[in-house]
Amino acid sequence: MNYFKRIKSTSIAILLLGLGLMTSEVSAEEHPGKVLFDDNNCMQCHAGLGFKISPNPKMTVTDKASLAKTVTLCSNNLHLGLFDDEIGHIADYLNQKYYKFDH
Numbered sequence: 001m002n003y004f005k006r007i008k009s010t011s012i013a014i015l016l017l018g019l020g021l022m023t024s025e026v027s028a029e030e031h032p033g034k035v036l037f038d039d040n041n042c043m044q045c046h047a048g049l050g051f052k053i054s055p056n057p058k059m060t061v062t063d064k065a066s067l068a069k070t071v072t073l074c075s076n077n078l079h080l081g082l083f084d085d086e087i088g089h090i091a092d093y094l095n096q097k098y099y100k101f102d103h
């Protein structure tokens with residue numbers, strides 16, 4: 001009887017440990033836009049270029065909408081084949097980190 005009790009409490013401890021690991025993973029989760037940004041090597045150019053750099057009026061970023069547009073242009077230019085929602089995530093990440101538009 002005691003033996004079974006011990007197995008039970010051990011498995012509960014393991015279960016709790018697993019849950020703990022899961023929640024720590026969730027809280028450390030990165031912005032989906034950062035993951036896409038890193039995976040698509042955007043920094044290969046933008047580490048040196050930075051952002052808010054373009055002298056080209058077509059690429060001038062003044063709000064969230066034009067930010068998403070320029071991310072699309074860069075993505076198309078590189079033939080990355082990103083989906084619209086992925087563009088949205090990247091634009092949101094860049095806005096949080098660099099542009100800070102509230103409109």
Ligand code: HEC
Pocket residue numbers: 037040041042043044045046049051052053054055056059060061067070071074075078080090094
């Ligand atoms: C091959 C180099 C290169 C890569 C890789 C690249 N970019 Fe760009 N990006 C540029 C250049 C050059 C410009 C400025 C273009 C211009 O002036 O017409 C630019 C402009 C931009 C702008 C507008 C910049 C501004 O003035 O505020 C954004 C936003 C942007 N890129 C996002 C991205 C994202 C997101 C990725 C990854 C998916 C990416 N870029 C990958 C070269 C690159």
